[in-house]
Amino acid sequence: MALQRSIKIPSNDPGLVRYRLGSSKLYLDDVQIIYEALKELERKSGCVEAVSLTAGDAIADEPDDLRDATSEELKSVRLALKDPLVSVDLWDERADVTASSNTESRAVAVAIRDFVKGKRNLRGGYALLQGAFDKCALLSAVIIAGVFLLMDIGLWVYAFPVLVGGACATFVPNAIGAYVTGTVRLIPQRRREARGLSIETRRQLIIGLSGAVIGAVIAGIAGLWSGMGAR
Incomplete structure (x- = not known):
């Protein structure tokens, strides 16, 4: 009789699935969408404990509270639901989403993975001069x-x-x-706020450069004029 081997998996063990996230850059709008997806799963499953949101050791009631988080706290933001298990780690290193392998939890985890993947960003993928x-x-x-x-x-x-x-x-x-x-860079602003700030920054930069160029031209003309007058 041939030698047979197998791995026995308990039927009551739900198992876990884990998906890497990023490298991406997310805003508060994006965190809100992820938060709402977990809240919807919470309502459907009748989970006793609500969705938790933490930034480092700090606890937030809603995504907008992350505006007050420090830069260090923003490096380890987690959204989690205990039953069914779905944990979303929006970290600057080893960002991932972990979920129990039942159909609903896995579907939410895959949807979150695809959503964050759609926010891929090269600059969001690493911290400059980190190590x-x-x-x-x-x-x-x-x-x-x-x-x-x-x-x-x-x-x-x-x-x-x-x-x-x-x-x-x-x-x-x-x-x-x-x-x-996997890595996620979290910006504690709404996307439209960051875009407006970026436009204003560029406007100020253009004004500053234009002023510098005009000043240099005027100074050059004045110097040339003075030199001609000295002759």
Whole structure:
């Protein structure tokens, strides 16, 4: 008789499913949508405990409360429902959604995964200069490039690759790691608020640059005029 092996799984063990999230950038609007999806599952299942929302050790009553969270607290925002289990970790590292494998919980987890995936963002995928290696790599590149430039201005052809290499060593591993392990960058604003702020920032920048250019032109004309008068 042939040797047979198998793994026995208890029929009452619901099991768990886990999906990676990101790399994405989310706003309070997006957190609200995820929160409402869990609230809907809570209503359907008749769960005794309400959906919990935490940022680090702080507890929020609703997504809009995250406006008052610190930058450190925003790195570990979690929305969770205990029964049926659905836990959404909107973290800056290892972001994921975990759920019990029953049909309803799994469906919600998949929907949240696809929703966050639709918010993919390269800049949201990593924190600039997050680790010690990042800082050392970029600082070393800047120092070496600076030495090249101080030795001879013609050595910029060596300085430029050093700077590019340092930047790549800093940002590329972060971006790849964020994509592989999952990460979410949470902005404590509504999307329209952030967009309005961005437009205003660009407007102020354009005004400032225009003023600087006009000032430089006027100064140049004044200097030229003074030089002609001295003759």
